[in-house]
Amino acid sequence: MKSFPSLYFANLFLISGTGLLTTYLALYLGQHNISTFWIGLMTSCYYLGLLLGSKLGYQLIKSVGHIRTFAASTAAVIACVAAHGVSDNIYLWLVLRLLVGLGMMCNYMVLESWLNEQAAPESRGRVFSFYMITSYLGMVLGQFALAEFPELGYAPLFLVCMALAIGIIPISITQRIHPKPLKPIKVSLFGFFKKVPQSLTAVHFAGIINGSFYGLAPTFASISGFDSSEIAIFMSVTIVAGLLAQWPMGMLSDKFRRSILIRSNAVAIGVISLLLFLLPVIQLQAYILTFMFGLFAFTLYPLSSALANSRVEDEERVGVSSALLVAFGGGAALGSTLNAQIMTYFGHQALYGSIVLLTIVMYLLLTYINSKQKVEQPEPSDYVVGTSDVTNSPLAATMDPRIEETTAHDQMLVVDEGEEMDDDDFITDHPQQELFQDDQQSKPFENANMQTNSEPIKHKNS
Numbered sequence: 001m002k003s004f005p006s007l008y009f010a011n012l013f014l015i016s017g018t019g020l021l022t023t024y025l026a027l028y029l030g031q032h033n034i035s036t037f038w039i040g041l042m043t044s045c046y047y048l049g050l051l052l053g054s055k056l057g058y059q060l061i062k063s064v065g066h067i068r069t070f071a072a073s074t075a076a077v078i079a080c081v082a083a084h085g086v087s088d089n090i091y092l093w094l095v096l097r098l099l100v101g102l103g104m105m106c107n108y109m110v111l112e113s114w115l116n117e118q119a120a121p122e123s124r125g126r127v128f129s130f131y132m133i134t135s136y137l138g139m140v141l142g143q144f145a146l147a148e149f150p151e152l153g154y155a156p157l158f159l160v161c162m163a164l165a166i167g168i169i170p171i172s173i174t175q176r177i178h179p180k181p182l183k184p185i186k187v188s189l190f191g192f193f194k195k196v197p198q199s200l201t202a203v204h205f206a207g208i209i210n211g212s213f214y215g216l217a218p219t220f221a222s223i224s225g226f227d228s229s230e231i232a233i234f235m236s237v238t239i240v241a242g243l244l245a246q247w248p249m250g251m252l253s254d255k256f257r258r259s260i261l262i263r264s265n266a267v268a269i270g271v272i273s274l275l276l277f278l279l280p281v282i283q284l285q286a287y288i289l290t291f292m293f294g295l296f297a298f299t300l301y302p303l304s305s306a307l308a309n310s311r312v313e314d315e316e317r318v319g320v321s322s323a324l325l326v327a328f329g330g331g332a333a334l335g336s337t338l339n340a341q342i343m344t345y346f347g348h349q350a351l352y353g354s355i356v357l358l359t360i361v362m363y364l365l366l367t368y369i370n371s372k373q374k375v376e377q378p379e380p381s382d383y384v385v386g387t388s389d390v391t392n393s394p395l396a397a398t399m400d401p402r403i404e405e406t407t408a409h410d411q412m413l414v415v416d417e418g419e420e421m422d423d424d425d426f427i428t429d430h431p432q433q434e435l436f437q438d439d440q441q442s443k444p445f446e447n448a449n450m451q452t453n454s455e456p457i458k459h460k461n462s
Contacts, residue, residue, distance in 0.1 A: 004127065006174035007111050008134045010070070010167045014107060015138025017163030018100070020145050021081060022046075023235060024156045025093070026218040027228070031152055036219055036348075038090055040340020042097045043215025047333035049101020051326065057106035066110045070171050073106035078164045085154045110171075136243045143236045147229035192312075192323040197369050199308035199320075200327045202262045205362040206300035207331025208338075209269065209355055213238070213297065215336040216343060216351050217290075223348040224281035234290055241291040242298025249299040258307040259370050263363055265303065268296040270359035276352040301328060 022043070029039050060069040080096045080103070115127055142163075149156045193200050217238070221231045253261055272293045279285065305324055312320050342354045 004115060004130075006170035007114060008130055010171040011111055011131060012134040012138045012141075013163045013167035014074070014104070015135050016142040016145070017081075017160040017167070018077075018104060019139040019142030020156060020163070021100075021142075021160045022214060023143060023146055023218045023231070024152065024160070025084070025097075026215065027146075027222055027231065028152050029090075030219045030222050032088075034090065036216065036340045036343040037337070038094075038340075039219055040212075040215055040336040040338075040343075042094055043211060043336035043340075044333040045094050045097040046101040047211060047329050047336070049098040049103075050105045051101075051329045051333070052098075053102040053105025054109065056102055057109040060106055061110065061113075066114060067172060067174075070107055070110045071168050073103040073110075074164055074168050077103040077107075078161050081157055081160050081164065085157050136239060139239050140236045143232040143239070145232075147232040150228040152228070192308075192320050196308040196311045196320060198259055198262070198366055199304040199311070200323065201365055201369065202266075202307075202362065203301055203304040203324050204327045204331040205266075205358060206297070206304065207328035207333075208335030208358060209297055209300070211332025212335040212339040212351065212355070213293075216339055219343070220348045220351050221286075224286070226283070230283065234286065237287050238290045238294035238298075241294030245295040245299050246302065249303065253303060253306055258303055258310070259366070262300065262303050262307065263366050263370075265296045265300055266359045266363045266366070269293065269300075270356050270363070272296070273352040273355040273359065277349050277356060281349070 025042060026039050029042075030036075057069065057073075060072065064072070077100050080099045083096055084093060112131075115131060145159060146156060149159075217235060218231055221234045226234060249261070272289055276286070276289050276293070279289075301324075308320050308324060339351055339354050342350050346353070
């Protein structure tokens with residue numbers, strides 16, 4: 001915490017403001033009888049902005065540097081937030097959400113590439129643990145702040161602008177030297193799908209599920225009869241569950257096959273969602289179920305990342321991390337719109353009904369893919385603690401096309417030298433597939449350090 005206080009506080013205020021904005025917009029539109037489809041489409045526009053923002057961020061940072069990029073991007077986001085109070089035109093709001101996504105991705109690239117470069121290898125885990133804590137804390141604070149404004153007037157927008165503006169201050173007056181320019185990387189989503197099909201499939205479904213939750217869960221709770229404070233609790237309980245689940249799931253992933261854990265998570269999410277779909281929405285019962293939902297839904301991304309990193313060579317780590325973020329962000333953008341349409345036709349509880357179907361399809365696909373591969377031997381310490389969003393993980397920094405591969409490798413790997421791989425570990429007729437067998441001895445693939453967001457793909461939510 002002592003090393004990067006300005007970056008931590010900037011991140012805290014950014015996430016608090018954007019988290020509050022996401023929930024506020026969903027509830028405001030619902031209160032004014034706007035179709036759930038438009039609410040979901042707005043969330044999709046935000047995630048689309050996040051995906052497109054990496055190119056813009058690269059050009060800005062290359063041209064004017066990190067601090068000026070952060071200040072300019074945050075100022076643009078503040079202007080977009082204020083514009084929501086000028087007009088209620090839904091088409092304008094869609095454009096604003098896209099612009100907010102673009103600006104916030106630029107900010108995340110500044111923060112995370114800064115941490116990536118200047119954190120010493122021996123302390124990188126601690127550095128990113130504080131970063132993730134500020135992300136989770138910011139999301140929770142944003143939800144609880146909304147509870148103070150049950151009437152959903154313009155006051156929450158003012159609060160969002162205040163939080164974002166305060167976020168500019170610590171990074172603008174920091175005395176730390178900003179990172180040096182970094183070289184671009186190449187990402188081949190199709191190429192990596194051949195190597196890590198289970199991981200990319202799982203993380204794409206994780207994006208659909210988690211993106212739908214962040215965009216549509218406030219609407220679900222509102223239609224179920226929850227007031228503003230109860231909606232804040234509903235959202236916060238789920239987020240806190242995701243935070244609490246990271247460490248235990250990381251320990252489990254060191255002892256059991258990650259492919260099995262991912263499929264088990266899918267089953268657990270499906271069962272919990274089925275209960276939320278079928279049972280009447282009672283407040284305490286809903287809190288318990290959404291807590292359980294958060295435990296499993298928000299660990300899909302880090303489990304998938306750990307599985308992918310155990311499948312690729314050292315020089316491919318940065319590329320595969322970027323591919324995971326693209327798959328997650330694409331799923332999040334797609335899922336919000338589709339599930340919003342489903343809620344429009346079949347009612348608010350259909351949100352969880354659609355998640356049930358998604359988990360069934362996800363389980364069947366992963367089982368089919370796994371049947372054609374040999375499952376992995378668990379490797380210690382390559383579980384990547386992260387949130388459920390495309391920008392809520394330090395892996396979001398790899399979207400920055402300037403990032404130095406060795407820098408990202410230091411972040412994600414602890415190279416275990418001195419072991420050798422047996423020739424029997426390879427599948428000769430399918431060399432591109434997973435190369436691990438359950439009963440074989442431990443393999444020497446490099447392990448990723450725990451990062452203590454999504455998904456986004458950063459996780460982050462706005």
